[in-house]
Amino acid sequence: GAVVSQHPSWVICKSGTSVKIECRSLDFQATTMFWYRQFPKQSLMLMATSNEGSKATYEQGVEKDKFLINHASLTLSTLTVTSAHPEDSSFYICSGNDRGQETQYFGPGTRLLVL
């Protein structure tokens, strides 16, 4: 099946710094990519949807100026957590749609810990 990678898999940073997470579709072109957040013992919550070459659509309650999403190519989307705080510590998972398909392929996730 289609493969999605995320980098880094783990990141620890100090409060106030910015962190960039990359999401890559390795063997398909992802016209749409999705970013989810998962807090401990909770389910995945969609943060935003991004289409290649256009601005991301954010879910209600997600600050677009804090979580910057760039989807500059059909195989790469990035999520930048700006001025990270301890409450941003979470597991971030991306996924991508292969062209014209409903199925989403999920990345392995990135665990962010903000000290």
Next chain:
Amino acid sequence: KQEVTQIPAALSVPEGENLVLNCSFTDSAIYNLQWFRQDPGKGLTSLLLIQSSQREQTSGRLNASLDKSSGRSTLYIAASQPGDSATYLCAVIGGQFYFGTGTSLTVIP
């Protein structure tokens, strides 16, 4: 807004037992429903995808059913093994993925 609930939240069974995980959703206007497995600290592994026109899907010891009219899906795991221990998530697909709250399964050797 679609709400997806999974019951039970946690389940512990002895090895070899058959078990059923439940998923319910509030809006029956869905495209598909998908079951995933998530190991601790890991991403999602797709188990079964049921299209809205289908009633069930089978893969090995797993069988998933879908009843759109009642807003329910079940995941049946036959002859459970310790390696089945994980959190199982259902996702209702209708424009976007709506994930359930998950069932944490422990299979005791």
